[in-house]
Amino acid sequence: MKHPLVSVVIASYNMGQYLPQAIQSILDQTYKNLEVIVIDDGSTDNTEQNIRPMLCDSRLFYVKQPNLGQPKAKNNGLAQCKGEFIAFCDGDDLWEENKLELQIPLFNRPEVGVVYSEVSYIDENNKTYDKQPPYVRYEGKVTEQLLEKNFVPFGTAVIRKECIEKDGVFNDEYRMGIDWDLWLRYSLNWEFLFCPSKTYIYREWSGQMSNNMKGRYDYAFKILREFEAKHGSKIPEKAIKHSWADMFISRGVAMARAERTFINPLKDIVKGISMEPSSIYGWKALVKLFLRRI
Incomplete structure (x- = not known):
């Protein structure tokens, strides 16, 4: 038609x-x-x-x-x-x-x-x-x-x-x-x-x-976890690892910006970097967090 x-x-x-x-x-x-x-x-x-x-x-x-x-x-x-x-x-x-x-x-x-x-x-x-x-x-x-x-x-x-x-x-x-x-x-x-x-x-x-930032990330983590459990075998391991690293770093950045906090965002960003040490996004986020520029 x-x-x-x-x-x-x-x-x-x-x-x-x-x-x-x-x-x-x-x-x-x-x-x-x-x-x-x-x-x-x-x-x-x-x-x-x-x-x-x-x-x-x-x-x-x-x-x-x-x-x-x-x-x-x-x-x-x-x-x-x-x-x-x-x-x-x-x-x-x-x-x-x-x-x-x-x-x-x-x-x-x-x-x-x-x-x-x-x-x-x-x-x-x-x-x-x-x-x-x-x-x-x-x-x-x-x-x-x-x-x-x-x-x-x-x-x-x-x-x-x-x-x-x-x-x-x-x-x-x-x-x-x-x-x-x-x-x-x-x-x-x-x-x-x-x-x-x-x-x-x-x-x-x-x-x-x-606008509910915390809720968005809570469900995003659940969605990614379930998707990996069901379909992870169809996707390169590197892509899954990168996704998790980005998720932690992004949550850290978002929560630092939304709530003006330091400790929990620091934990998230460091967690993301530990999963993908080559992440330029993660290292930049870490520097900005310490300089209070997020």
């Missing part, structure tokens, strides 16, 4: 203020063959009231469930997708109108499982601003690069439904980092392609879950 059906999953909790704007940005796509599945994860705000007038569009489906957390909400959405391709949007974010028009044609080979893109940023008042991408973006077989950094901005990704059928849905044992776990598993069997255009608009505002 030239224009296959794309299913878009929005799992939302108490995003009534922003959700209609997110939905409308998807319905306004220049690519028209799509459906939008909104999973309301037990919201207690005005979510239902605000989107009910939008349900006159036959492409929009609204499902309210008890509050079960984002992994189960996303999986509920995935279970209802009818499309050959699946995309995501968080309830407080937006799509550029040409997102699918740019990304769907890149699925031009059966081995391409994920197409992702660059992002732009807005604040809670819809004000746009520039921000340097934090990571290098990679294409092809990217497991080793993903082990070091999750360089795929979640909401930018479009995936083949076959990825889910072959390699599973979100792991609902994790509250955070569920996209990194998903990409790691998919990377074993599928190629990733990068669209350099900014097709996704990420909203940054105070209090959102992604």
